[in-house]
Amino acid sequence: MSRHRYFKDKLFKITVFLFAMAGITPLFVIMSAIVVNGGKTILSVGPVFFYGLPSSPLSSSPGGIGPALVGSLILMFLSIIIGYPLAFMTAVLAVEFPESLLGRFIDVLVKSLLEIPTILIGVLVYSLLVVPTGNFSAWAGAVALAIVVLPYIYTHVENALRSIPVDVRLASYSLGLSRAKSIFYVFTCEAKRGLLTAMLIGLARASGETAPLLFTIGGNWFTYFQGLSKPIGAVPLLIYTYTLTPYTNYHEAAWGASLVLLMIYLSLFAVFRRLSKP
């Protein structure tokens, strides 16, 4: 090989590696910034940060994120309660009845939900649920979140159902089980790993979404959960709101809340990864 070609080859490799490293650097910078700044906040406030109430912008303390944290957990739970059965049933419809018109249409429709900007979903739920009921509510936020996470859960459930070996299907049918029984007693066991990862991906998504909550949950920072039809807080919305304020102590609280959110997200992702790659 001529020296010229050799040199070009090496140069290309170096360029590719440099650009690639530049591409993933932000992740580590973001994570370390969050860990350092958020860690500082949490250490200075102490455990109160997790259950305390926010402080005044005039004080120097970042205060706590208690109501928002509880609100976030409730919203995640609610959005899965609404979104998962819907995703599961529509996936069954699409996988088990692909020859029906609805079965084919539903597949395309659910996946198209990804194309709707999440802020739009928030705005639409606002005018469909918040305006008619007259107040912001946990329900409205959960519905918006459920619609946002629906296509993600759906895709994972679909993959899980499609990966069931033909042998298992035939074996189940030949036992005389109906399609419904086969799905609920046999296939769900066979694909439980995939069905669980679908749930985790839904939870991880729901934990971090902000735009759908902007006009739906109202944002409660000082009051804990009051009921499903009452406004509620959420960590991502708190971070967003605090970041937009000019107060240093709120910025500190935003860093701390970011660390909490990061930990929730990373732990869900770790379990997801562990389950999906045995």
Added chain:
Amino acid sequence: MITIWMHRRRILFLTILFILALILSLTTPGLIAGNKETIHIRGSGSTFLQLQLMAWMTLFHKVHPSITIEYNGVGSGAGQQQFFEHLTDFCGSDPPLSHKTWLEYKGRILQLPIVLGAVAVIYNIPGLGGHRLRLDGEVLSMIYLGKIKYWDNSYIKKSNPGISNLLPHAKIIVVHRSDSSGTTEIFTYYLYRSSNGLWPERLVGKDIEWPVDRTGRGLGGKGNAGIVSIVKNTPYSIGYVELSYAIRYGLDIALLRNRAGYYVEPNTTTIITAGENAARTGLLPGSPTGDFSRELEAIVYSPGKLSYPITCFTHIIIWAKYPLHKAEAIGDFLSWIVSSGDKHIIPGYAPLPGPVKEIIVRAVKLIKAGDEPPMKGDRLFFLALLPFGAIVVAIFIVFISTLLYNSLPIFLHEGLMVYTSSTWRPVENNPGAEAYGLLAPMIGTLEVSFLAIIISFPPGLSLAIMIEEYLPTGLKSVMETIIEVMAGLPTVLYGMWASLFLANYLKSDLMIPSHKALWFIPIFGCMPESPYTVFTAGIILGIMIMPYMVGLILDGIRQIPGKIREACYSLGMTKYETIRILLRLMRPVIIASLLLSLGRAAGETIAVSLTIGNTYNIPECLFTPGYTISSLIADQFGNSGFYVYMTSALYAGGLFLLLLGVITSSTGLYLMRRWKTSV
């Protein structure tokens, strides 16, 4: 308001039309991308058909890359069994279904002759010097009954006047199949039909008791291959095999006397002629739904000067109903066989004569798409699932109609000006004076999104190349995990970090220096006042969109067949040169990835809203604050209730975002799919 009331019917009609059009357009990307997975068709049966199907499959696959056909040569009997047990989608069978089986499945199955074959009588007589042996049914019957003992028997001499002195006084070794076989059935049936009663009907079948065995001169061979090897290695022997075997192993093939009294050799012409004449007997059904069990009567020992007497059809048996995709795929395959498959028949077999081909054409029309054989309670279960499907459909319809309904007032107020003007004039208590133009945030959206894909492209492409071409397996999965974490990281974290941390550095270390150096270029032409600018938003959006882009490009690289890489390396190319070739191949994928990423970037709200500065302004320069449509909605929607038309204007902005998303994603997915099928 009065005008709305007067035209409400027309408006209602238009709205419904709009909704339908939007749903349709919104689902096009999915329709383009979905439902085009590979369709697998499985079959099994006749061993002969395996070679022929393999020959056809390779050609057919080039025309229909999304259909693959698998076939196992397990024998006709086992093939039928597997087919009726629904283990396979079709079966290849040399004999047609028996009358009894046909009655059982009548109306649910289609039988179609697919190609013509023949049984050749082969012999091994040293010293004939290239002369062809001529035989007829009577002589053959007597040989296989054991009545003719030597090759120089007077009956044989009589039919071979030219070589009577060459026939040796040697004992005839009579070879037959030891296993159950369709070939034996056809051969013995020929003996029965052509020997004037010498060969009894009870000796017709797949596996019979051979009278010649009792004389000690009979030999059994397993399969066509077994017979070939015995005849080849045993002087003065005679046997019968499928013609293709006789041709492939270069054995001497006897001329047989046909019904019209002529001695013919088996070749394409004589086989097709036999098929044609069989079709004229009226014993063959004209439709694939008919009973083919009397087919042998028609084709074996059929009339006609040029007909080869031991000819037969090979069949494909299919269901009359399949799930939609399979029905289409099988139909495509059968149509292709009729139109092009004919020209690729392997030696030893012959294409169908015209009238028989009609049966296949008819079958293609008869295959229906429908449910699989129904199972108990299925219908009920499907009905139970319907509400869930209906919910998703309802979500879509309600969303789109709300979007349209709510943006209607601004269109009635100022028409399409909402997209072409850049005034933003909210006035309280005087709706007539309100004016909202979305041009500035629309430009902002495009500017920020383009900046984002420009920023993310070099690292995105590099990461994809590195993961796929350079990294060892272990590191590869680590890198993929990192990309996945990046892709799923809550956007508010990116936004917060950019807003509280990155923005100030960008301003002092990047924006101010590049303004000072490049002030003469308009987009760098202004001094950044605040850290929150279009530029900042573009950077953070670029970082966020990069993992999504990597996924798309990786998906593309993985579609390239490995043989292209191997070809490049075997030419002595360096990795760089190889990757250059791969990248040239992938150009459509890269364009598609950029388009899809652009669509994603345009819809992102939170991170942009935290970094763009939220100012109504046409950003001619990158270092000024601005708005995107989504950040405008996030910022203004909460206050829009004070005004009459602002909410509606924001909905119109949402409509723009949705349309932009539909256009970019349908174009992107279309390019992607077209490329995938062409690779």
